[in-house]
Amino acid sequence: MASSSSIQEIVPSTQEASAYEMTGRTMSLEEWELNMQVENPVDFISLAYHGCELRDIYQAQDLEDYFGMLNGPTYLSLVRHFWVRAQVYDRKASQMEMEEKVLIDPSLQGKTREEMGLEPFRCTKIRSSIMGIPVYISEASITWVIRRASEGKFVNGLDNNKTSPWNDIVNKTMFNSTKKESTVS
Amino acid sequence: MRISYQKVVVEINPSLDHRVFLHFFLTKQKENVPKYIFRHMIKTLKESQTIKRTWIPYGRLISEILHQGGILNALKEVNYFTDAQLGIVTGKIINGSTLKHMKLIKKEDYKVLSTDLKESTILSNLMDDFPPICKKDPIEVQVMYMVDHFERTDQTIKISDIPETMYAGALPIPKSRKSKKRAMTEAEYVEGALEQA
Numbered sequence: 185m186a187s188s189s190s191i192q193e194i195v196p197s198t199q200e201a202s203a204y205e206m207t208g209r210t211m212s213l214e215e216w217e218l219n220m221q222v223e224n225p226v227d228f229i230s231l232a233y234h235g236c237e238l239r240d241i242y243q244a245q246d247l248e249d250y251f252g253m254l255n256g257p258t259y260l261s262l263v264r265h266f267w268v269r270a271q272v273y274d275r276k277a278s279q280m281e282m283e284e285k286v287l288i289d290p291s292l293q294g295k296t297r298e299e300m301g302l303e304p305f306r307c308t309k310i311r312s313s314i315m316g317i318p319v320y321i322s323e324a325s326i327t328w329v330i331r332r333a334s335e336g337k338f339v340n341g342l343d344n345n346k347t348s349p350w351n352d353i354v355n356k357t358m359f360n361s362t363k364k365e366s367t368v369s
Numbered sequence: 370m371r372i373s374y375q376k377v378v379v380e381i382n383p384s385l386d387h388r389v390f391l392h393f394f395l396t397k398q399k400e401n402v403p404k405y406i407f408r409h410m411i412k413t414l415k416e417s418q419t420i421k422r423t424w425i426p427y428g429r430l431i432s433e434i435l436h437q438g439g440i441l442n443a444l445k446e447v448n449y450f451t452d453a454q455l456g457i458v459t460g461k462i463i464n465g466s467t468l469k470h471m472k473l474i475k476k477e478d479y480k481v482l483s484t485d486l487k488e489s490t491i492l493s494n495l496m497d498d499f500p501p502i503c504k505k506d507p508i509e510v511q512v513m514y515m516v517d518h519f520e521r522t523d524q525t526i527k528i529s530d531i532p533e534t535m536y537a538g539a540l541p542i543p544k545s546r547k548s549k550k551r552a553m554t555e556a557e558y559v560e561g562a563l564e565q566a
């Protein structure tokens with residue numbers, strides 16, 4: 185495990201914020217109502233021995249460190265505490281933050297974020313706090329923890345309509361057919 | 370050995386987004402996995418807030434981010450959480466035994482290997498140097514170890530740092546998503562915390 189001094193520069197957990205911050209709950213769910221998906225570590229050697237070779241697929245995605253990380257402790261209480269106080273801080277939220285400032289002090293109208301005393305918006309984050317310590321998770325945090333660059337193809341928000349050109353492509357790869365199969369037999 | 374998929378009938382109805390994701394995986398075209406993970410985390414969080422979705426994704430990944438971001442060290446400084454109160458679990462390993470349970474391989478074909486991964490036994494990251502003694506050890510043993518440790522490292526072990534019992538064995542494994550049919554009640558949550566403490 186790397187030392188926290190170098191990580192602190194990369195993982196945006198406690199920087200860029202006040203030293204103490206008590207975030208309120210952002211959902212009506214209570215901690216005890218939440219279930220957690222704890223990722224399953226994968227023993228690729230055992231799977232390969234028993235005829236299920238998956239290593240090359242995950243190696244092609246540079247995910248060896250990610251799977252290595254999975255076999256470790258999950259802190260249920262801590263993550264639940266984090267989750268019920270978490271909120272998404274994106275460009276829209278940062279804009280609302282500026283509007284609130286102007287509502288309180290109309291003379292700030294037209295000023296920059298810095299002039300309003302706000303941090304510049306850098307990237308979308310999930311913001312929360314644990315025992316008053318601000319905690320942020322961003323894409324960069326995930327990149328750092330799984331030791332894997334944030335690069336490669338990303339396709340999201342496709343309509344599930346049958347006319348999409350993607351249908352034939354993915355059905356060919358998954359089922360070796362241009363028709364969508366409902367079962368593998 | 371080849372896995373016989375003939376016996377398996379799997380209902381497949383993933384969205385087109387998911388199928389495109391799998392297409393890139395199977396054709397070994399590099400995908401932006403951190404971005405997919407982060408987007409899914411955001412989507413699930415918003416669903417928890419708007420439609421009371423009760424599942425938190427990526428429990429282990431979020432735990433590791435909290436650890437590497439220095440949160441556990443900060444909690445350690447103020448002695449806020451004990452190891453037990455953190456509610457520590459570890460994920461069940463997917464291996465040849467999983468294939469056997471899924472009936473993808475015959476029971477007699479399954480073999481335990483010397484290289485098999487074992488579930489993590491790391492109790493937590495709260496204590497960097499876990500002393501190999503506990504309060505159940507004879508007091509003389511505890512004192513001897515503490516004196517010896519001080520002589521060797523010039524550092525003292527506080528009484529409060531010595532665990533009640535010596536940890537041994539694997540961490541508990543949470544129930545799978547399928548087997549967990551109902552949410553915990555408040556009473557069960559509080560009871561669980563008291564038992565752990």
